Amino acid sequence: MGVRRWIESWPVYRQLQGEDPLGRGAAVTSATTERLTPRTVTADRVAKSVCPYCAVGCGQNVYVKDEKVVQIEGDPDSPVSRGRLCPKGAASLQLTTGESRRHKVLYRAPHARDWQEIPLDRAMEMVADRVLKSRAEGWEDEKDGVRVARTMGLASLGGATLDNEENYLIKKLLTALGVVQVENQARVCHSATVAGLGTSFGRGGATMFLQDLQHSDCIVIQGSNFAEAHPVGFQWVMEAKARGAKVIHVDPRFSRTSALADLFVQIRPGTDIAFLGGVINHVLSNDKYFHDYVLNYTNAASIVGEDFRDTEDLDGVFSGFNAETRHYDFDTWQYEGVEMTAATGDRDQGYEEHSSGGESQHRAGKAEGRGSGGVGLSGKPKTDPTLQHPRCVFQILKRHYARYTPELVSEICGTPVEKFLAVCDALTENSGRDRTSAFAYAVGWTQHTVGSQYIRTASILQLLLGNIGRPGGGIQALRGHASIQGSSDIPTLFNLLPGYIPMPHAHANETLDDFVKADAAETGYWAYMRSYLVSLLKAWWGDKATVDNDFCFDYLPRITGSHAHYDTVMEQLAGNCKGYFLMGENPAVGSANAKLQRLGMAKLEWLVVRDFSLIESATWWQDGPEIETGEMRTEDIGTEVFFFPAASHTEKSGTFTNTNRWVQWHEQAVEPEGDARSDLWFMFHLGRIIRAKLAGSTDHRDRPVLDLTWDYPMIDEMGEPDAAAVLAEINGFDADGKHLGSYKELSDDGSTSCGCWIYCGVYADGVNQAARRKPGQEQDWIAAEWAWAWPANRRILYNRASADPDGKPWSERKSLVWWDGEKWTGHDVPDFDTDKKPDYEPDEDARGADALSGKDPFIMQGDGKGWLYAPAGLDDGPLPTHYEPQDSPFVNALYPQQRGPSRLVFDSEHNRYHPTGSKVFPYVVTTYRLTEHFTAGGMSRWTPYLAELQPEFFCEVSPELARERELEHGGWATIVTARNAIEARVMVTDRMPTLTAQGRKVHQIGLPYHWGPNGLASGDAANELTAISLDPNAHIQEDKALTADIRPGRRPRGADRVDLVREYQRRAGITDRTGMEV
Amino acid sequence: MKNSKPQFDSYYGKPVLKAPVWSPLDIGGYLFLGGLAGASSVLAAGAELTARPGLARAGKVAALGAISASAAALVHDLGKPTRFVNMLRVVKPTSPMSIGSWLLAGYGPAAGVAAATAVTGLFPGIGRAATIGAGLLGPAVASYTAVLISDTATPAWHGGYREMPFVFVGSAATAAAGLGMLAADPAEAGPARRAGLFGAALETVAMHQMRSRLGLVAETHHQGKAGKLLKAAEALTIGGAAVGALLGRRSRLAAAVGGAALLAGSACTRLGIFHAGVQSAEDPKYTVEPQRA
Amino acid sequence: METQPRMGFFTDTSVCIGCKACEVACKEWNAVPEDGLNFSGNSFDNTGGLSADTWRHVAFIEKPVEKPAEGVQAVDLGMPTVGQSTPDFQWLMSSDVCKHCTHAACLDVCPTGALFRTEYGTVVVQEDVCNGCGYCVPACPFGVIDQRENDGRVFKCTMCYDRLGAGQEPACAKTCPTDSIQFGELEELRERAAQRVEQLHADGFEKARLYGENPDDGVGGAGAFFLLLDEPEVYGLPPDPVVTTRDLPSMWRHAGVAAATLLIGLAATFLGGRR
């Protein structure tokens, strides 16, 4: 720099030049300031992506410079998120590029004290060998004399954080290998949703979408901490509020959601059926229901058989209960005069009498099967359009809920009567022709022993109020992970095949036709199940699947009973399950009874963990809680552990399905570093290696693997398979190899292939519809040209119900789709046959969709109706009934029957239950989320910007409880159940109000469940305290309502911790029978 | 709990303001040394003009030493000492530190030349000019630091901005007086002894007025570190001035004791004021209540 | 450049969900270091306040709503309330940031020109110039700007000066899920804010008020102003801050007189014959 320029750059000189004499502006700018350019501008390219955390599915722009991701921020074009991201989405850059990520494969030899690095390809070979070994050892050709052709030797867990394409390959390969124990987060998260919504409406997904909430006149958030768990989605609640909607939060505690609500209503955890039952009673007894809607679109008028007995008659159980087996026989629940066929949801019922596998064979988690299908029936139920017949559903409903008075609600729920009535008024005032109300819930409802029935109760209420299928109305099931919906649709779940087709149960000599006949309805859209299934078999086994071999139907392994997540843990403990894949799930922290999870893993021969960092499920053998207590010693543990670094969402392409069924494509931005690989890569190459090892085998067991279509093109040097090719396979092809456009094109003669029938259309015209990104600003609120929603790009399900029986909108303000004289049309894609006239009436012998009338909006249901009463499909009753949680301080105020009689309980010395009303465990505990952390913490506790926001595990208690137990704000407390003892920092707060129920005060303890011993922000895991007790329909754990004791100070270390728990068990008089009663 | 509810609301009792990040020794020292240097230069100039070579030389050397140490303290306190020169990037009338820097840029060399010529005996003419120059700049050097600290949001500083310069020049006078009494022959040190009295009186009166203006915030002068320091400062300053004036002419020892007391008193004043400022920033009460009043 | 209108923030705390996305987005964009893993117990605030390592800070205040004195008709604030056993209750959340004062003390006192006013009317530190003198720290009447340990320089919100240059919205405003942080032309924001307060008053939020929007206040109005639901000090904000340099001329005058006093006073000690 010359002297002159040097002087000119001297700010004093520039000051003297006059523009900025005081030297506070332009004169003093520095060289760096002058060069300033944002890296969003200098980036080489921008990849379009989707947030990898929660199911809101916010759009992200990923900026890449020199093949490194340099910035991730919201995509303003996304109609869901409008460019916004919550703290987790905003921390995605650190998540994907931060120092916590691992890039090397690690191996822990049996009994070794430490990890060692091994090369990726060797690790792949080793894993393939172990898969084959365990598969062989656990192989079963038959079970109880019936062919099953499967292996119980290994299991897999995880999928909700993965892409649909990845889940698809996992399910495809493992099924072909005969592995049935395939599960993911959907089990522990929202399985009750599928059971609850599916039986009510026909599909297990949220009936509406987030943006549509802006049109709600009243939003009841119950069982969800919406603002904290779905923060960006919550903007639509705020939008509604700004337009004058009433926002109500019904929750045990005052959260960030409550803070923004117009009305906060406190409720005791585990009592929502009583609360909502009370609202139903209010609606029915005050004639506040939407008469025309109820009469035409629900099964209110249907007449139920004479043998049905309600809980009101039988002290809290329905007719058909067998206390011995703890199961219901559903016969008496049926409509009068209608012979139940094997139902779609219940699927296997037709086999009940014939199957030799015993009761349990068809019971397991099968309600999952209602993800896209109601329970079908054949024939027409008798109806009474006057709704007066004593056995019509409407009257049964009235009687069933008659005792749910405001006073009783208040007694059970601890909700003041005025507050309860305020909710009733808000809902009834904001429902009807001109107004709509929405319910938003999440896992505050699903995770109970009666979780499915919670959702049923809301479904009944929304049907009565006429709020389903209409703008601003509906039930917003706020799902969890980025693709939890996808991992239920293209399921890594033991009981399902893609598109909610049931996994076949073991039956003697079963053919494809037997299966379809037994498990599919004859009316409604499930009548075409054979086409869906044959197309799936064609997608998996291609030319090998022929008419002659039943399209390889026998290549599918058979299930017997439940092989759900918690059953697998029992299998591990029993030594039957020897190998375990954890692909994006952290059960050592996230699943109920974390200790049992670890003890199960310690019995494994091998464990594969694929994750970003060393989560607790990968390191328990080295530094887990049981090592500290001395219950296990590292050198005694024989489990081989493989850790594979996973590629992040920025390092692979694929689709996530968000909470509202939107399938959104995210583009790869960069190549993964080191040994990190996508799960797609892992599954594909594992399959490739296994197939090579088996090549030439003549063993019949190996045919399904060897015959698999497994030739995906690879797109780079690493050998990454083309995710778009997988998506195209999921979409399906016709006989000419052309991409299919809709599931209506599927056929059952083998001429079409389709990997998941409900996703058919996602690759219509050979175009990746999920990658469509027409900016939200350029579309209406439906945003039909952003991504693609199943089914058939419909955004509001059952939207035929937005029009009156004649096809006219109920009101101008709430119009959505309508009959224009020739066809169904409107803002959304009609969820109806577009040319079916409103006055269409089917013939007696009509089948399939033709069997539904022009007024039947619930097209997946056999009768086309929304089900107020479920004549079949659920394992714990046709109507929701209040039962107390497994661990409760109260006796059931309604019935002598304390708990859900058919709930599932497990006998294990580490899984003891509490006596009802125990003084030793006097407090109510609930667990929940914080905005700043994510689930079991793998994606937030290692991320500094998130970790610092909530750095330590804490418990929330009221000032009264703090006084009672001498807990010091900011100090430590020990919380104890019959399962374990944990410690937490104490947060004394008015947000955790004491409850008054059944005339007494009960304190609550709140536990955010995100912590575990590893990572930057560490602490004890709340799930050390929870027990495994499950909803019988969905096999979801009860972790939202339990009891515990709390005491000041840190928990004991070493063996003293175990002793403390034993001491508590003794004091409470707990035995192996406690809480096990029906 | 109910009764103990404070008169004002605060956010978990957290400060509204950021307390100065300066190290007390560095910046307290900087204030003290600047005062010592500035007033010493004035005394030295007076001594030069009234032919008191001993007092003059002591003043000049002290001024140079003090101003060098003061600058060193300042640089030491910078987060990025290597960027000290950036002080001369701009001339900012709104920044007392900027003005101070330029002032020091003029004063420092003058004080340096004055001291160097005095010690070496070379270039007496230039030395004399420098001495007078430094003497004229000295008062500014002694007083600008008051503006420097007052020109903050720190309640105990800003609130006393009218009196602060008087406290500071008073304190500067006592420091320079103390040094003169210590270093010069008592026979020549009469002005120093009188300066001690003058400074002590000025400081005491100004301090008193400042406290009454500060109102509630004056509490910080009586609490904690500041309270101890200011109490000591008062005793040392008044005591030192008195001892010097009464006994300093006759007794070399008394002169030395009085001088040392004055120096120490001045240092305590600066440190006390410094801490009072910190304390006033750390308790939100001193921010909120005066603003509410 | 002359036509560039002044840009600012309107933070409407009545719609803030306390998600802290603004804190994180700011850190990601500006590569601000993590600020320590400390459990504070102060509601959900574990970052404590604005600092060199936290340029956006979300405050959480749990507050029982004051009951009106007896005999006074209770006004329904329309706020959610907790049932029976606890008093009516508010959980206030508010995202704080540098105010980008019209009369910015930090900028005024900065001796190096590290702080300067940009063409958007914002106040920005130039990291390559700051020598860490720390003067700006006590000068700020809002306690915003601070020195970073182990670095020595000071840091604070730049209102994403780099992004503005490219026509992009600041990272915090862009990410805010509920639009609690609104970025735009200051004039327009002031109008919008006035309407919003009116609406809240109509809805019964009597204590709703704007903070920092008044050009006649002690700092000449803030470039980042707020809608608060309670007194400023509840949020840790000064109720009536004044830019320190407003009094600077007077300070110089006093200093001048003091300097003269010193000169004259010391000169006087040489008067008279006594040595």
Ligand SMILES: Nc1nc2c(c(=O)[nH]1)N[C@H]1C(S)=C(S)[C@@H](COP(=O)(O)OP(=O)(O)OC[C@H]3O[C@@H](n4cnc5c(=O)[nH]c(N)nc54)[C@H](O)[C@@H]3O)O[C@H]1N2
């Ligand atoms: N920030 C963040 N966001 C997330 C996640 C996360 O970990 N962090 N996880 C994602 C996942 S996997 C999921 S599934 C969703 C879950 O989202 P949410 O279900 O909203 O999350 P939770 O906080 O677990 O539970 C919701 C609320 O249920 C309340 N509750 C507990 N028991 C009962 C009850 O019996 N009745 C009623 N009415 N309420 C009850 C709790 O107090 C809590 O406020 O969030 C997703 N989004």
Ligand SMILES: Nc1nc2c(c(=O)[nH]1)N[C@H]1C(S)=C(S)[C@@H](COP(=O)(O)OP(=O)(O)OC[C@H]3O[C@@H](n4cnc5c(=O)[nH]c(N)nc54)[C@H](O)[C@@H]3O)O[C@H]1N2
């Ligand atoms: N007490 C209690 N327990 C609960 C709940 C509760 O409310 N209370 N909620 C339940 C619910 S709803 C859920 S969903 C579960 C969640 O529990 P988990 O699913 O066990 O918890 P996460 O931490 O989400 O685990 C997902 C892991 O996937 C990793 N991951 C992310 N992306 C990828 C990828 O692309 N590939 C691979 N291989 N890995 C990836 C993440 O780093 C993370 O470690 O917890 C359940 N447990």
Ligand code: SF4
């Ligand atoms: S975590 Fe959920 S709400 Fe937050 S940015 Fe990601 S997708 Fe959006």
Ligand code: SF4
């Ligand atoms: S708030 Fe403080 S740091 Fe920000 S501009 Fe104003 S004076 Fe400067």
Ligand code: SF4
């Ligand atoms: S610390 Fe830096 S920005 Fe602050 S006044 Fe000093 S030089 Fe200016």
Ligand code: SF4
């Ligand atoms: S404007 Fe930019 S620098 Fe300022 S707080 Fe927001 S993100 Fe941070």
Ligand code: SF4
């Ligand atoms: S991002 Fe918005 S809503 Fe979230 S804390 Fe910040 S200001 Fe509040």
Ligand SMILES: [Mo]
């Ligand atoms: Mo979940």
